Amino acid sequence: MAVLAILQFTIILDFMVLSPLGAQLIQELSVTPRQFGWVVSAYAFSAGASGLLAAGFADKFDRKKLLLFFYAGFTLGTLFCGLAPDYEYLLIARIVTGLFGGVIGSISFAIITDLFPMHMRGRVMGFVQMAFAVSQVLGIPLSLYLASAWGWHSPFLLIVGISVLVGVAIAVVMKPIKAHLQLQSNRSAFSHLAGVVSTPHYLKGFAAITLLATGGFMLMPFASAFTVYNLGISLDDLPMIYMVTGVCAMVAGPVAGKLSDQFGKYKLFVWGSVLSIVVIAIYCNLGITPLWLVLVINVFMFIGVTSRMVAGSALMTAIPEPADRGAYMSIQSSVQQISGGLASALAGVIVVQTSSGKLEHYDILGYVVVLATVITIGMMYIIDKAVKQKERLATAAAAEADV
Structure with a gap:
């Protein structure tokens, strides 16, 4: 759990660091919000493509070896980002990073599903998802400080250094994970992929994940620019906002995981979504706002987002059968990344930056995210009913076997 949490920290920080660097990158690289949106989307699209390509092979190898291979490629891609001299080079570097980094999360979730029973997965997911909060508390403020002192390349080089250490820890600490190999048939990689994408039960999960991450991909890329130019918060106060909200999210993650195991994953998902x-809806319609109120709003927003992500992720791990977990998680990650890339690109088209730097139409992004969240509540209800039916059938089969 600890190794996976630290690994997730580097992956999440690599993606999230673009958001607080947005204001600086737009200025130093002389790019438009639409071009910056494509920098964010490039990672998502390439990650989605690699997820589909890897899905057919995901259950045919030791998960530890698979994890090390893709993590090495992710580290190399991040190094390219740290050396990028211009917009075009950075765009290509993000594509390379996404090709490898986009598969890592699915491998991690497959490992969690292999090792932990359903009644414990909420707590495990909450612990691993703390990486998101830690990146807020430690990673992003430190990255902003480094970017201010030594330029926007330095945060990526920091991630490379941490990733090298994490890769060594994975190689030394983590044991091989091969139990799923005993369940494999002689199907080809293509047949395995085709079987997973054509299973009606799995399609429900793919449909839900399409909208689940819309909020993050639409709002986060422009969050720093919106905070500075629309809310009137200075660049010097940005690290404080990320740190305070991150501390709250660090607490919210494990608590949300425990509550999801205790009271029900779908119930917590609904409360987090509401x-x-x-x-x-409030945040995206704000104008000039005092720092304390921005902090309060961000704290509650991250508590809600963390709760629904932990509960939703734990619930969806129950969808695939053991022999299909790697493939299912890879396709799910791919669908999530592609839909997120489209959301980022759409956000770049909707948002317009005026000559003063102010972003217009950010409220429209908020309405789109609210609509997607409402639809996702209904879709997750269908998944919850299917998972409970699956558990009842498994319990009945086990009882018959005992008799």
Whole structure:
């Protein structure tokens, strides 16, 4: 769990660091919001493509070896980002990083599903998802400081250094994970992929994940620019905002995981979604706002988002059968990344930056995210009913076997 949490920290920080660097990158590289949106989307699209390509092979190898291979490629791609001299080079570097980094999350979730029973996965997901909060508390403020002192390349070089250490830890600490190999048939990689994408039960999960991450991909790329130019918060106060909200998210992750195991994953998902809807609707319509109020709103927004992501992720791990977990998680990650890339690109088209730097139409992004969240609540209800039916059938089969 600890190794996976630290690994997730580097992956999430690599993606999230672009958001607080957005204001600086737009200025130093002389790019438009639409071009910056494509920098974010490039990672997502390439990650989606690699997820589909890797899905057929995901269950045919030791998960530890698969994890090390893709993590090495991710580290190399991040190094290219740290050396990028211009917009075009950075765009290509993000594509390379996404080709490898986009598969790592699915491998991690497959490992969690292999090793932990359903009644513990909420707590495990909450612990691993702390990486998101830690990146807020430690990674992003440190990255902003480094970017201010030594330029926007330095945060990526920091991630490379940490990733090298994490890769060594994975190689030394993590044991081989091969139990799923005993369940494999002689099907080709293509047949395995085709079987997974044609299973009606799995399609429900793919449909839900399409909208689940819309909020992050639409709002986060422009969050720093919106905070500075629309809310009137200075660049010097940005690290404080990320740090305070990150500390709250660090607490919210494990608590949300425990509550999801105790009271039900779908129930917590609904409450987290409702909180997110209310706060996002308020946040995206703000004008000049005092720092304390921005902090309060961001804290509640991250509590809502963290709760729904932990509960939703834990619930969807119950969808695939053991022999299909790697393939399912890879395709799910691919669908999530591609839909997120489209969301980022759409956000770049909707948002317009005026000569003063202010972003217009950010409220429209908020309404789109609210609508997607409402639809996702209904889709997750269908998944929850299917998972409970699956558990009842498994319990009945086990009882018959005992008799």
